[in-house]
Amino acid sequence: MSLPLLAASDFDPVAEFTNFIDHPYVDLPLGLDINKAVIYLWISGLLAVVLPLLIIRRGLKARPDGAQTTAEIVYDVAENQIARAGLPEENMRTWFPYVATLFVFIWMMNLIGFIPLPFADEHVDLWGLSIPKFQIYAATANLSVTLTLTLCTFFIQHFEGVRHNGPLGYLKSWMPSGLPKFALKTAPLLILIAFIEVISQLVRLVSLSFRLFFNLLAGHLVIAVFLGIAVLLGGGQAVFWPVHLLIGLPMGIAIFGLEFTLIAGLQAFIFASLSAIYIGGAIHPDH
Amino acid sequence: MALTDTGLTDAAKALELGLATGFGAIGPGIGVGFIFGKTIESVGRQPELRGQLQGLMWLGFALTEAIVFYALGMAFVAFSIV
Numbered sequence A: 001m002s003l004p005l006l007a008a009s010d011f012d013p014v015a016e017f018t019n020f021i022d023h024p025y026v027d028l029p030l031g032l033d034i035n036k037a038v039i040y041l042w043i044s045g046l047l048a049v050v051l052p053l054l055i056i057r058r059g060l061k062a063r064p065d066g067a068q069t070t071a072e073i074v075y076d077v078a079e080n081q082i083a084r085a086g087l088p089e090e091n092m093r094t095w096f097p098y099v100a101t102l103f104v105f106i107w108m109m110n111l112i113g114f115i116p117l118p119f120a121d122e123h124v125d126l127w128g129l130s131i132p133k134f135q136i137y138a139a140t141a142n143l144s145v146t147l148t149l150t151l152c153t154f155f156i157q158h159f160e161g162v163r164h165n166g167p168l169g170y171l172k173s174w175m176p177s178g179l180p181k182f183a184l185k186t187a188p189l190l191i192l193i194a195f196i197e198v199i200s201q202l203v204r205l206v207s208l209s210f211r212l213f214f215n216l217l218a219g220h221l222v223i224a225v226f227l228g229i230a231v232l233l234g235g236g237q238a239v240f241w242p243v244h245l246l247i248g249l250p251m252g253i254a255i256f257g258l259e260f261t262l263i264a265g266l267q268a269f270i271f272a273s274l275s276a277i278y279i280g281g282a283i284h285p286d287h
Numbered sequence B: 001m002a003l004t005d006t007g008l009t010d011a012a013k014a015l016e017l018g019l020a021t022g023f024g025a026i027g028p029g030i031g032v033g034f035i036f037g038k039t040i041e042s043v044g045r046q047p048e049l050r051g052q053l054q055g056l057m058w059l060g061f062a063l064t065e066a067i068v069f070y071a072l073g074m075a076f077v078a079f080s081i082v
Helices: A013-020 A036-057 A066-086 A089-112 A143-165 A167-174 A185-238 A241-285 B005-043 B047-081
Strands: A123-124 A129-132
Touching: A013 A185, A036 A089, A036 A143, A036 A167, A066 A089, A066 A129, A066 A241, A089 A143, A089 A241, A123 A143, A143 A167, A143 A185, A167 A185, A185 B047, A241 B047, B005 B047
Parallel strands: none
Antiparallel strands: A123 A129
């Protein structure tokens, strides 16, 4: 967006997160288009695989340098804080890789999302070339991505629950312990509790996916709104434009710092932790 | 002025988005405050449990904070379908 050409009323931060669906790079049937979100997924997936490989292939040292220390901290958090907090000890070998992959992949997607990359729908003409403008967009600020990851966890949870406890035993484990025996008198209460438990299992789909999606979407929107205030209104269009500039710019930078350092990692941590807790809870319902 | 007037509808939509998100943020705000306050209290009582308590604190923080986003999500839905 160029300063003098754009009126404040044209500013629509939500458009970055919806309009790209209509402009895919490669148009494929069944909605399998290759669009901006897919490119972001590829970049973050590639980085999440290549960066750890580079650090390991370089040779691990007894006196670790900066990169190796960082990798070791990430591994330690994934093993001790995330996997061990939720998964039973005997299932660590099976599901620790999945949980750690979720953590690293989502974290990478979130971090890439805060780096301005030239993938915007709007183009600028520079020396006869049409170059896309820089923007911040995250693959996780897209409900399809987070819901797919949530569905992976959802199916693994129920598959493991049925595998370890049997179908009936697993369904029975949803009911809280200490309930009265099934009789004519207690039947309405038990049916109500069973109904609530089934709903709470299904609500996990919504809560797990919406938490990640809206955290990233709202974070990007708040940054865009504050910087928009600074650039559009603070650029001379408003009467008290220095006020807009003085409020918008520091707030935008502060929110950006908060999101990049804390929220990006925290949301990946939470998603992986809850996945581990759900899978572990299905394998061993008693604790 | 009729209710179908665009200016009035826009104003109502803007109010709706702000009010829904704002009211939705009250409860989780109190909850997040509780979680951090209680964690600080617990660490003050038993500083050796700091590591475990921090993990629990971030988990509780994220679970509580997600409620704001339900309000925000519903506000966006109402904003875009009216």
